[in-house]
Amino acid sequence: MGRMGKAYTVNPKDYKLLEEVGYGASAVVYRAIYIPFNEVVAIKCLDLDRCNSNLDDIRREAQTMSLIDHPNVIIAYCSFVVEANLWVVMPFMAEGSCLHLMKIAYSDGFEEPAIGSILKETLKALEYLHRQGHIHRDVKAGNILLDTSGVVKLADFGVSACMFDAGDRQRSRNTFVGTPCWMAPEVLQPGSGYNSKADIWSFGITALELAHGHAPFSKYPPMKVLLMTIQNAPPGLDYDRDKKFSKSFKEMVAMCLVKDQTKRPTAEKLLKHSFFKHVKPPELSVKKLFADLPPLWNRVKAIQLKDAAQLALKKMPSAEQEALSQSEYQRGVSAWNFDVDDLKAQASLVRDDDDDILETREEDESVKFGGDKGFFGSQANKLLCCLQVTTGPQSSLMNVQQADYSRQLSGGKLSQVDNLNRKGKFPESDLLETSSQEKVGWKRNGSSTEAKVSTSENDVKQAKAKTVKSYQTRSGPLMPGTVLSHSLSESGRTSESLSRDTSLLSKLAKGRFENESQPAAERATREVRKAPSFSGPLMLPNRASANSLSAPIKSSGGFRDSLDDKSKTNLVQIKGRFSVTSENLDLVKDIPLSTVPRRSSQSPLKKSASVGEWMFEPKKMPVNNQPPKEINNNCAPVLLLPHLQNLLQQTSIQQDIIMNLLNSLQPAEAIEAAQNGKLPPLPRGSENNGSVEAASSERERSLLIKITELQNRMMNLTNELDSEKLKYEHLQEQLKAITGREENGERSDVDA
Numbered sequence: 001m002g003r004m005g006k007a008y009t010v011n012p013k014d015y016k017l018l019e020e021v022g023y024g025a026s027a028v029v030y031r032a033i034y035i036p037f038n039e040v041v042a043i044k045c046l047d048l049d050r051c052n053s054n055l056d057d058i059r060r061e062a063q064t065m066s067l068i069d070h071p072n073v074i075i076a077y078c079s080f081v082v083e084a085n086l087w088v089v090m091p092f093m094a095e096g097s098c099l100h101l102m103k104i105a106y107s108d109g110f111e112e113p114a115i116g117s118i119l120k121e122t123l124k125a126l127e128y129l130h131r132q133g134h135i136h137r138d139v140k141a142g143n144i145l146l147d148t149s150g151v152v153k154l155a156d157f158g159v160s161a162c163m164f165d166a167g168d169r170q171r172s173r174n175t176f177v178g179t180p181c182w183m184a185p186e187v188l189q190p191g192s193g194y195n196s197k198a199d200i201w202s203f204g205i206t207a208l209e210l211a212h213g214h215a216p217f218s219k220y221p222p223m224k225v226l227l228m229t230i231q232n233a234p235p236g237l238d239y240d241r242d243k244k245f246s247k248s249f250k251e252m253v254a255m256c257l258v259k260d261q262t263k264r265p266t267a268e269k270l271l272k273h274s275f276f277k278h279v280k281p282p283e284l285s286v287k288k289l290f291a292d293l294p295p296l297w298n299r300v301k302a303i304q305l306k307d308a309a310q311l312a313l314k315k316m317p318s319a320e321q322e323a324l325s326q327s328e329y330q331r332g333v334s335a336w337n338f339d340v341d342d343l344k345a346q347a348s349l350v351r352d353d354d355d356d357i358l359e360t361r362e363e364d365e366s367v368k369f370g371g372d373k374g375f376f377g378s379q380a381n382k383l384l385c386c387l388q389v390t391t392g393p394q395s396s397l398m399n400v401q402q403a404d405y406s407r408q409l410s411g412g413k414l415s416q417v418d419n420l421n422r423k424g425k426f427p428e429s430d431l432l433e434t435s436s437q438e439k440v441g442w443k444r445n446g447s448s449t450e451a452k453v454s455t456s457e458n459d460v461k462q463a464k465a466k467t468v469k470s471y472q473t474r475s476g477p478l479m480p481g482t483v484l485s486h487s488l489s490e491s492g493r494t495s496e497s498l499s500r501d502t503s504l505l506s507k508l509a510k511g512r513f514e515n516e517s518q519p520a521a522e523r524a525t526r527e528v529r530k531a532p533s534f535s536g537p538l539m540l541p542n543r544a545s546a547n548s549l550s551a552p553i554k555s556s557g558g559f560r561d562s563l564d565d566k567s568k569t570n571l572v573q574i575k576g577r578f579s580v581t582s583e584n585l586d587l588v589k590d591i592p593l594s595t596v597p598r599r600s601s602q603s604p605l606k607k608s609a610s611v612g613e614w615m616f617e618p619k620k621m622p623v624n625n626q627p628p629k630e631i632n633n634n635c636a637p638v639l640l641l642p643h644l645q646n647l648l649q650q651t652s653i654q655q656d657i658i659m660n661l662l663n664s665l666q667p668a669e670a671i672e673a674a675q676n677g678k679l680p681p682l683p684r685g686s687e688n689n690g691s692v693e694a695a696s697s698e699r700e701r702s703l704l705i706k707i708t709e710l711q712n713r714m715m716n717l718t719n720e721l722d723s724e725k726l727k728y729e730h731l732q733e734q735l736k737a738i739t740g741r742e743e744n745g746e747r748s749d750v751d752a
């Protein structure tokens with residue numbers, strides 16, 4: 001039974017599928033006619049084979065959608081299974097999603113009045129859903145739908161979870177679901193659990209997406225997005241760069257994008273924010289956004305072709321992979337794939353020398369990684385270990401995209417379409433639609449350009465439509481057993497259906513991906529395994545805590561590209577895995593006691609720690625008044641600085657290593673030993689008479705020997721450093737003296 005007493009049958013024969021008006025990771029959405037009422041509806045056809053979600057998720061989506069009742073939340077009239085698809089019948093939103101609208105005509109985002117209206121309506125929907133005990137978990141521009149009168153509705157409960165569903169509660173709230181770019185940090189951190197505040201974060205990201213035309217970090221592969229979300233400062237509207245936006249908008253966004261979920265406002269509270277007070281009704285500000293635009297299905301077609309053209313332009317395999325990953329975000333697909341192999345493959349997309357990543361956007365400028373290859377590896381490992389492995393049908397990201405790719409690549413004159421869309425807007429454009437739908441053309445100022453959708457694409461499409469129609473109907477309520485067994489029996493059809501895609505290009509693409517994605521995954525696996533372990537006694541204090549804005553020890557590897565300009569200029573040295581910046585050095589002195597404990601006041605280590613201060617707040621050293629025997633005038637103090645800094649860095653790192661070693665051993669004895677330069681007495685292994693104890697004593701002994709060696713080296717370095725400091729001071733004095741003499745000489749010349 002639908003709304004307002006209207007009954008929508010669950011018989012697919014009562015529905016006539018028309019054009020495709022949208023597609024996601026697991027679904028294609030069609031405009032359709034419900035024949036008994038002659039009413040236009042939208043039908044979302046979820047391909048159960050492709051679908052990453054389990055049946056519970058799908059059923060939940062359908063149930064949730066049919067129970068909700070709010071003007072800003074899209075409802076489901078009914079849903080039923082048709083062969084390998086779940087059909088969800090819902091109202092048709094004739095202007096599609098905000099994402100599509102931006103892609104077709106507002107690539108740099110909307111103006112603030114429109115954004116305000118869209119966000120306010122969306123927030124009303126969220127407030128309602130949260131009140132009902134739901135977390136949407138997939139708030140993004142792609143799920144905000146608009147109709148011709150400017151009505152805004154939040155869609156897609158494909159991943160929503162009911163907070164009051166006791167049985168599933170823990171599981172669903174500790175499971176990663178959603179879209180990385182929009183996902184709150186707490187959602188990305190396994191085990192921490194999350195609540196409706198996760199939607200507020202996504203809402204903030206959506207606000208940025210509407211303001212800029214893309215979500216922050218959207219150009220990066222998923223694993224990178226994940227790490228950036230966890231490690232970086234939250235993205236936001238920049239007070240200088242985003243001048244065109246009001247202060248209250250910026251403030252509102254900043255309130256949403258707070259890493260501590262408890263500090264984020266509820267939807268109810270956020271609605272009271274001043275930004276929403278003066279927002280215009282959507283029929284005034286939103287409606288005009290789509291004036292003069294072609295019908296939705298033609299826009300969608302153009303977007304598909306444009307995406308395909310962009311992908312086809314990427315020649316290099318690595319670029320291709322990156323493009324695939326990026327296109328996933330650009331089109332706002334939310335089915336974040338948690339198949340571990342896929343994630344590893346994604347991780348392999350993070351290239352060390354990815355220079356183009358340096359041509360960053362606003363959010364990139366704040367990128368400060370605490371990770372390096374090793375760190376990345378270990379973090380990724382941790383994350384991968386915690387990720388829930390999808391055990392369903394093979395619906396890897398690659399496969400899903402591959403299918404889309406195949407579909408798109410079968411299109412015709414791509415460059416022309418790209419040309420058409422290059423300018424983004426079609427203000428005076430007039431779409432000419434041929435009856436056969438083989439030709440899509442835009443007339444611009446008299447000159448017409450046309451983009452032909454090739455027959456092959458139509459063939460594929462028609463074949464697809466026929467296939468859908470020829471499916472046997474299994475109408476009636478969604479029966480988990482039926483679908484599951486069917487789905488299982490059909491598992492592996494993804495590759496089958498791919499092979500049905502006929503275009504030569506798609507075959508080529510397919511071959512390439514099949515050949516490349518696997519090694520990529522393997523490579524990534526190897527990389528992750530090879531990654532140096534940061535656990536154990538030799539671990540440097542990892543100060544790149546999950547939420548830290550910057551880390552004292554920075555990457556010179558995997559995320560070198562992400563260092564911002566500032567940190568680049570501060571770069572002191574890149575050595576081994578670590579690069580050290582002056583900022584880092586400054587932080588060395590602030591190592592918390594918990595990280596480097598029991599730093600004794602008599603310890604020689606302290607000496608080296610104080611070097612950090614000296615570098616940045618030069619203290620007067622006791623200067624030997626005797627002039628140095630030899631003055632090398634070429635050796636300006638400036639030249640000495642890098643050398644001193646190197647020494648300092650080495651000393652600090654070694655100090656950390658030693659302290660960690662000490663910390664991992666018999667604490668009091670070891671520290672004492674390190675301080676005295678002696679070995680502690682052997683642990684009381686003999687008392688226990690245990691071979692294990694004896695072995696561990698042996699190990700401790702050898703470790704202590706190593707410590708002593710290291711300590712000696714460190715002390716040598718410290719001495720060297722001290723003498724360099726003295727030299728530096730002398731040189732400074734010398735310089736001063738020379739300068740003074742020269743000045744005096746000049747003055748006496750002038751006097752003379």
Ligand SMILES: Nc1ncnc2c1ncn2[C@@H]1O[C@H](COP(=O)(O)OP(=O)(O)OP(=O)(O)O)[C@@H](O)[C@H]1O
Nearest residue numbers: 022023024025026027029042093097142333334335
């Ligand atoms: N009722 C509707 N009316 C018009 N267009 C719609 C409707 N529902 C969805 N669409 C279009 O179809 C697209 C994909 O729909 P939807 O988000 O439900 O699929 P999905 O597979 O769950 O995608 P994703 O995983 O990216 O969220 C939307 O972004 C939107 O453009």
